[in-house]
Amino acid sequence: MVKPRVYRSQALVLKSAPMGEAGLLVTLYTRDAGKLKAVVRGARRPTSKMVGHLEPLNMVEMSLARSRPGGIDTITQIQILESFSSLKADLDAVSRGIYLAELVDGFGAEGSPNQELYSLLVETLQFLNGSSDADSTLRYFELHLLKCSGFMPQLYRCVECREELSPGKHLFSPDVGGTLCLKCTPPGARVMRLSVQTLKVLRFIDRASLEELSMLRINAGLAVEIKNLLSVALKYWLDREIHSKTFIEHLEHSQKAGV
Amino acid sequence: MSTERIPSASPSVSRLIDELNKLPGVGPKSAQRLAYYVIRLPAEEAHSLVEAIMAVKEKIIFCSVCQNMTDTDPCPICDDSRRDRSQICVVEEPLDVLALERTHCHRGLYHVLHGVISPMNGIGPEDLRMKELLPRLEDGLVQEVIIATNPTLEGEATAMYIQRQIANLKVKVTHLARGLPVGGDLEYADELTLSRAFRSRSEL
Numbered sequence: 228m229v230k231p232r233v234y235r236s237q238a239l240v241l242k243s244a245p246m247g248e249a250g251l252l253v254t255l256y257t258r259d260a261g262k263l264k265a266v267v268r269g270a271r272r273p274t275s276k277m278v279g280h281l282e283p284l285n286m287v288e289m290s291l292a293r294s295r296p297g298g299i300d301t302i303t304q305i306q307i308l309e310s311f312s313s314l315k316a317d318l319d320a321v322s323r324g325i326y327l328a329e330l331v332d333g334f335g336a337e338g339s340p341n342q343e344l345y346s347l348l349v350e351t352l353q354f355l356n357g358s359s360d361a362d363s364t365l366r367y368f369e370l371h372l373l374k375c376s377g378f379m380p381q382l383y384r385c386v387e388c389r390e391e392l393s394p395g396k397h398l399f400s401p402d403v404g405g406t407l408c409l410k411c412t413p414p415g416a417r418v419m420r421l422s423v424q425t426l427k428v429l430r431f432i433d434r435a436s437l438e439e440l441s442m443l444r445i446n447a448g449l450a451v452e453i454k455n456l457l458s459v460a461l462k463y464w465l466d467r468e469i470h471s472k473t474f475i476e477h478l479e480h481s482q483k484a485g486v
Numbered sequence: 487m488s489t490e491r492i493p494s495a496s497p498s499v500s501r502l503i504d505e506l507n508k509l510p511g512v513g514p515k516s517a518q519r520l521a522y523y524v525i526r527l528p529a530e531e532a533h534s535l536v537e538a539i540m541a542v543k544e545k546i547i548f549c550s551v552c553q554n555m556t557d558t559d560p561c562p563i564c565d566d567s568r569r570d571r572s573q574i575c576v577v578e579e580p581l582d583v584l585a586l587e588r589t590h591c592h593r594g595l596y597h598v599l600h601g602v603i604s605p606m607n608g609i610g611p612e613d614l615r616m617k618e619l620l621p622r623l624e625d626g627l628v629q630e631v632i633i634a635t636n637p638t639l640e641g642e643a644t645a646m647y648i649q650r651q652i653a654n655l656k657v658k659v660t661h662l663a664r665g666l667p668v669g670g671d672l673e674y675a676d677e678l679t680l681s682r683a684f685r686s687r688s689e690l
């Protein structure tokens with residue numbers, strides 16, 4: 228069967244970069260086709276009406292012309308469905324939005340549809356667009372991103388002896404894929420201490436909705452432990468630094484310093 | 487994008503094409519066209535081109551006040567006693583200074599950041615000429631900072647960041663009006679649109 232030359236797609240714009248004389252290379256996460264790189268010819272000319280639509284963190288509906296195999300599809304028409312304007316009008320919120328986009332760019336694969344990941348991204352952006360409890364929202368996104376990408380850490384059994392975890396102290400290791408009981412430490416694996424509260428909150432994040440999670444009060448020490456643990460797991464699977472995290476941390480520090 | 491190139495027997499021609507291809511906005515086809523143009527140039531014109539490139543590399547420095555590119559320090563704008571010292575217009579790139587100068591709207595000084603905050607690319611405030619701005623606002627002379635970053639996601643984020651940095655100084659912060667197309671580039675805006683956006687700037 229021959230695929231139609233022109234097709235429509237709903238997507239979230241992750242990033243864009245200049246290409247050629249006046250073109251733009253856009254990285255999108257589509258609802259039906261996973262990550263997609265597409266080009267818009269002449270987008271940077273002042274007469275082009277498309278460039279504003281292609282801003283990162285816009286949810287768009289577009290028409291694309293399929294290229295020859297191995298080439299890059301061309302966006303021929305585009306319309307904004309949601310631009311998340313309150314998120315973009317707030318420096319802290321927009322820096323978190325960019326962080327989500329970078330993670331999806333890192334975990335999403337071209338030609339590999341993942342509607343769950345698309346919904347997670349849209350739902351989280353919608354939530355950040357209207358909510359102030361941003362930290363737990365990011366943790367929710369991180370754990371569920373791992374989950375729908377197939378990297379969900381095991382939180383209920385020891386990954387070594389497969390025994391159900393009893394209440395108490397445990398260990399966590401991204402290298403082996405999750406929690407370990409104290410007697411099972413594989414040689415050479417990096418392990419982190421895992422308190423019983425941290426494990427409880429992680430399980431809660433796994434099962435709760437964003438609304439339910441935003442009602443949970445997590446103390447500062449516990450929040451840091453969960454943040455570090457998820458950050459180690461993300462970095463392990465992504466195998467590189469997450470750049471936009473640095474800017475979020477920079478903003479947090481300068482806020483604390485009262486600048 | 488195809489990157490096939492016209493077969494060339496000469497490694498020196500290939501090298502020229504490769505070098506030209508590194509320039510912004512020059513694709514492989516344009517690089518070939520430019521290379522064959524250079525090959526046909528009379529020797530003295532080719533020399534003159536090389537000299538112009540080298541002169542820029544040797545003479546151009548950054549103005550210690552506004553950070554714009556210049557061959558004298560301070561630059562002619564910072565050195566001009568007729569300019570209004572109560573206003574500083576913050577832009578991303580030296581080309582934006584040229585674009586704004588063409589509109590004749592701004593009689594004050596400039597501050598050139600040389601980029602925008604781009605979190606995904608690991609470019610933070612410390613990678614820009616941002617810290618040079620704050621000391622300029624401390625002498626009490628400056629009353630208004632006009633932020634003229636591009637109306638893109640990263641340009642807006644940079645504007646918000648600057649605004650946060652100078653929020654507790656007694657300086658008015660304004661932002662160019664939204665008449666500019668979102669996602670666009672100041673450099674490409676026509677003079678009318680740009681001067682209209684400049685005149686109807688609003689306080690942040």
Ligand SMILES: [Zn+2]
Nearest residue numbers: 385388408411
């Ligand atoms: Zn075990």
Ligand SMILES: [Zn+2]
Nearest residue numbers: 549552561564
């Ligand atoms: Zn200067």
